[in-house]
Amino acid sequence: MSRPAPARPIAASGDGSPLRALAPAKVNLGLAVVGRRQDGFHDLESILLRIGLADELEVRPGAGPADALVVQGDPDCLVEGNLVLRAAAIVRARLAGPTAPPLAFRLRKRIPVAAGLGGGSSDAAAALRLLEQALGFAPEWHERWADAEALGSDVPFFVSGAAAAHVAGRGERAEPLPAPPSLGLVLVTPHRPLATAEVFARFDRLPPSSPEARGVVRELADALAGGLDGAGLAALAPRLRQANDLWPAAIALRPELAGLREAVEAALGRLCLLSGSGPTLVALYPSGDEAAAVAPGLAAGLPHARIIATDLETPEPLWRQP
Numbered sequence: 001m002s003r004p005a006p007a008r009p010i011a012a013s014g015d016g017s018p019l020r021a022l023a024p025a026k027v028n029l030g031l032a033v034v035g036r037r038q039d040g041f042h043d044l045e046s047i048l049l050r051i052g053l054a055d056e057l058e059v060r061p062g063a064g065p066a067d068a069l070v071v072q073g074d075p076d077c078l079v080e081g082n083l084v085l086r087a088a089a090i091v092r093a094r095l096a097g098p099t100a101p102p103l104a105f106r107l108r109k110r111i112p113v114a115a116g117l118g119g120g121s122s123d124a125a126a127a128l129r130l131l132e133q134a135l136g137f138a139p140e141w142h143e144r145w146a147d148a149e150a151l152g153s154d155v156p157f158f159v160s161g162a163a164a165a166h167v168a169g170r171g172e173r174a175e176p177l178p179a180p181p182s183l184g185l186v187l188v189t190p191h192r193p194l195a196t197a198e199v200f201a202r203f204d205r206l207p208p209s210s211p212e213a214r215g216v217v218r219e220l221a222d223a224l225a226g227g228l229d230g231a232g233l234a235a236l237a238p239r240l241r242q243a244n245d246l247w248p249a250a251i252a253l254r255p256e257l258a259g260l261r262e263a264v265e266a267a268l269g270r271l272c273l274l275s276g277s278g279p280t281l282v283a284l285y286p287s288g289d290e291a292a293a294v295a296p297g298l299a300a301g302l303p304h305a306r307i308i309a310t311d312l313e314t315p316e317p318l319w320r321q322p
């Protein structure tokens with residue numbers, strides 16, 4: 001359904017400063033691929049956990065003829081094809097009448113791109129939220145959900161605002177779950193990115209995965225619903241490590257990932273999970289302080305990866321390689 005477009009954007013708060021939103025990253029705790037679909041996507045079951053590390057998006061009235069985006073903080077994050085501008089195009093398509101005035105977005109990246117951390121998807125969800133505010137656009141719930149789905153499989157989770165969720169379908173069916181009260185994470189992201197589409201395509205050429213991952217995901221959903229804390233979640237790492245069906249495809253594409261995981265696990269004395277389609281490896285700790293304490297020692301031995309320590313609340317890394 002189309003809506004009248006506003007004559008002027010309201011893309012600034014009362015004092016003239018831009019509208020701002022945080023776009024937090026996620027990690028996957030287990031990922032079961034349960035089927036291949038007619039539309040080329042795969043049906044999944046996974047637990048998504050929103051983490052502290054976040055990009056920042058702001059918007060103000062634009063000066064140019066069209067919506068514009070400036071990206072800061074990561075040369076690997078491109079303006080062309082960026083989901084922030086795709087979100088703007090999708091929202092504009094819902095607005096009828098005279099064209100809504102252009103907007104200027106500024107995206108400050110902290111989440112590594114193409115890393116399995118949902119950075120682009122979260123940026124898209126933040127953009128949808130800011131576009132609604134900036135253009136005074138109030139979609140129906142199902143319209144917002146459809147726009148989120150059109151932008152990517154993880155976008156509905158971020159739009160839902162849930163701290164954690166048991167996701168199914170393409171990833172768009174998100175059953176909210178409580179997050180543990182505290183958790184620390186060390187993220188190890190190889191500098192060479194990995195495209196999700198490539199990992200799924202490779203998955204299709206490998207022998208079928210065993211059905212175990214789905215059981216682990218469901219058990220974790222029950223445990224989180226029952227109030228699992230950070231220490232309890234970190235203790236489940238050995239089971240969760242075996243419960244990402246995309247691991248064989250990720251190492252088929254990036255054989256060096258197996259050696260990296262061994263090195264990280266030996267250095268930390270702790271098992272690591274693959275987040276989503278990778279290539280980020282994740283070590284879990286009961287608190288952010290503990291994650292921040294071990295990260296510097298790890299970074300010294302791993303020149304080909306980016307190391308970040310985070311928790312569930314803090315947008316800036318608790319520690320990152322200087």
Ligand code: C5P
Pocket residue numbers: 040041042043044151152153154169170171196197198200
């Ligand atoms: O939805 P998103 O744009 O993040 O997905 C990127 C690609 O990953 C899709 O084009 C598809 O090839 C693959 N994918 C999939 N099944 C999913 C999610 C993603 O096959 N559930």
